[in-house]
Amino acid sequence: MSALPDTASPLYEKVKEYILTNIGTGKWSKDRKLPSENEFVAALGVSRMTVHRALRELTSAGFLIRLQGVGTFIAPPRPQSTLIEINNIAAEIVARGNRHRSEVLVLERITPTKELSLSFEFARRVSLYHSVVVNFENDLPVQLEERFVNPSLIPDYDKQDFSKTATYDYLMQKTPVTEVEHIISAVPADAETARHLAIDIGSCCLLLHRRTWTGAIVATISKLTYVGSRYSLGSRYSPSLRA
Amino acid sequence: MSALPDTASPLYEKVKEYILTNIGTGKWSKDRKLPSENEFVAALGVSRMTVHRALRELTSAGFLIRLQGVGTFIAPPRPQSTLIEINNIAAEIVARGNRHRSEVLVLERITPTKELSLSFEFARRVSLYHSVVVNFENDLPVQLEERFVNPSLIPDYDKQDFSKTATYDYLMQKTPVTEVEHIISAVPADAETARHLAIDIGSCCLLLHRRTWTGAIVATISKLTYVGSRYSLGSRYSPSLRA
DNA sequence: ATGCGGGAAAAGTATATACATGTATGTATA
DNA sequence: TATACATACATGTATATACTTTTCCCGCAT
Structure with missing residues (x-):
């Protein structure tokens, strides 16, 4: 009834x-x-x-x-925002059925600049891990990934072989991310970037800045540069799926 | 105790x-x-x-x-994805304390090309609304927004004055979005885009393709071009907030 | 050894009950 | 008239209880 x-x-x-x-x-x-x-x-x-x-x-x-x-x-129709998803580049490449390979250019411990130290919200100048990795899709470079890592959260970052384990996978595995900040912009390639990505100086690149937090502590700061003509960020998702 | x-x-x-x-x-x-x-x-x-x-x-x-x-x-650490939020550009500009203004270049009903019709997943060729709008931040053009709208879902799209109501607001208000697809890339500006945005041909732009669905029906297809040097997409969010 | 069966344990659902807390409203009083 | 209080009603939380569904595991019989 x-x-x-x-x-x-x-x-x-x-x-x-x-x-x-x-x-x-x-x-x-x-x-x-x-x-x-x-x-x-x-x-x-x-x-x-x-x-x-x-x-x-x-x-x-x-x-x-x-x-x-x-x-x-x-409730009023929908929040005035939609989302796009940013996936692990290695997984994305493999999912497309292509070969993924990465090349570690730099993996070191550095003393940060004052500005960088500020971004980490550090009071004192603490040393950081710094890595630069190029990701290839079928031997064509598609992304340059520069990252600074808080050693108090990920103490053995430099012990990894990042030509095997993707840096993103490794970080996600080591520490829970409670907050993420993203800024996406389009910029022309500078000389060094162009060299690493095998493109012309000034070609369009997608630049993704990312900061991640674990609790109140900044865990990582990354600068991901994608070759505009070879890569795009995509996603499809259902806004009401958050049940 | x-x-x-x-x-x-x-x-x-x-x-x-x-x-x-x-x-x-x-x-x-x-x-x-x-x-x-x-x-x-x-x-x-x-x-x-x-x-x-x-x-x-x-x-x-x-x-x-x-x-x-x-x-x-x-649960295993985190899904291998993080999200960025894409907000209504008019609201974003106002939120930053700047003036927002938009200029309607085109607002018409057209018969779509075969390709466009395919993107809408139409069997027959149905006519569509087509709009082109430039958005200004403090009288500087920052975004060019080209949009195709399914008239069966939003029948009076062309009756609006989009120099007053933001197109995005209007659409969100008219029909519930159940699914969204986004593709972000970086491209050099072509001649027409450069003219509308008052930038040099070939300068870096952020290109955002968006398709929205209402149920199984494609509601809108948009191409949003942001001036790389004047605009970036940003967000900060907590992955665990979905409680 | 293998397979079957039954019991224990774990999460999942549903209800009745009680009380807590916040909001609106109407009435009595100053 | 205006304020204060009482009341009704709404959602929010907490508990005890009962039963369901699924899985695991151990012991028994073949």
């Missing part, structure tokens, strides 16, 4: 589906209040806790907004 | 914090089983439902993996 779908899923999932359907068909107008938890209980014949769970999950998925003491409302 | 933090947050949040802390400090080795729900109940003095909620939320946030009948495990 209840209006719930009769799929073979848990009750709270049916309630979620029921609510989403009624939002989608416009049965509940976008600016008025949804039924209260107790009204759902009466209408659907399930317990309040089950309704509550359904509503809570739809809220955390961004479909609803709930105000304690007031009621439940339909 | 319990080992839970004494912050002023709900119990299940304290349990989550407690678990995350113990994962972070390596108290629980990465490949062994975490305590069972009942063991948590005994150790922390809270009910099983509370423990269950904490564990469930940490699981949906990607920190844990749970197997019915087996146990709870620490």
Whole structure:
């Protein structure tokens, strides 16, 4: 008798589906209040806790907004942002069925410049790991990757053979990333970059700056330069998948 | 007496914090089983439902993996991807405290080329809306935005005054986006682009291709060209915020 | 040794109940 | 009229309990 779908899923999932359907068909107008938890209980014949769970999950998925003491409302269409995904370049190349190879140009411990030390949010000048690696797709250089690493978080960074393990894989494995900052821009290649990537000086490159944090500590700062004519960043994703 | 933090947050949040802390400090080795729900109940003095909620939320946030009948495990470090956010350019410019202005160059209904029709996954050739807009930051052109819009989803696209309402805002408001595809690359400016953006032919530009879907239907296809020297895409975000 | 069966253990779901907390509203009082 | 208080109602949290579903493992019989 209840209006719930009769799929073979848990009750709270049916309630979620029921609510989403009624939002989608416009049965509940976008600016008025949804039924209260107790009204759902009466209408659907399930317990309040089950309704509550359904509503809570739809809220955390961004479909609803709930105000304690007031009621439940339909969330405004979508956040004004969309996302693109940045993948591990080695994995991407292999996924395309091509050969990946990398060449380590530099792997050393350095004393940072004042500016770099600032980017790491260091009070004192602490020494850092510094690596420069070129990534090849079918023996064609596609990316130059310069990275500075906080040795307090990744103490044995320089012990790795990065021509075998991808630096990205290694870092992701060693320390959990709690925050990421990205800046993407397009720049002409300077002399050194052009030499490493075997392109003309001034050709368009995609420049990706990345900082990662572990807790409150800056873990890595990277500068990834992609050859514009040979590489692009791509992704496809569903905004509402964050259930 | 319990080992839970004494912050002023709900119990299940304290349990989550407690678990995350113990994962972070390596108290629980990465490949062994975490305590069972009942063991948590005994150790922390809270009910099983509370423990269950904490564990469930940490699981949906990607920190844990749970197997019915087996146990709870620490999830492998992170998915091999990080995200960058692409915001509405008008909002971004205003957020920086600068003036935003846009100029509509083209707003028409066209019959698409065969290739474009294919990108829309159309069987027959259906006419499309086509718009070209230049966005200015403090009277300096920073982005050229060419867009094709499916009229079956947004029938009155051409009735808008896009020098007032941002196209992106308008689209987001009209139709829910269920899927997005992005491709970012770096290209030299061609003659026409250079003219519209007031830059030299061949200067570096950031090129962003975007397709959006509403359900199974392609809603929009956009080509956004940013002046490399004047604009970059940036974001900062917490991978674990998807709770 | 192999395979089968049953029990123990683990997570998953559902409910009833109680209390906590925040919000709006109406009524009585100054 | 305006303020204060009481009340009703909404969501939020916490617990006890019961049952389900899945997996693992051990012991027994073949």
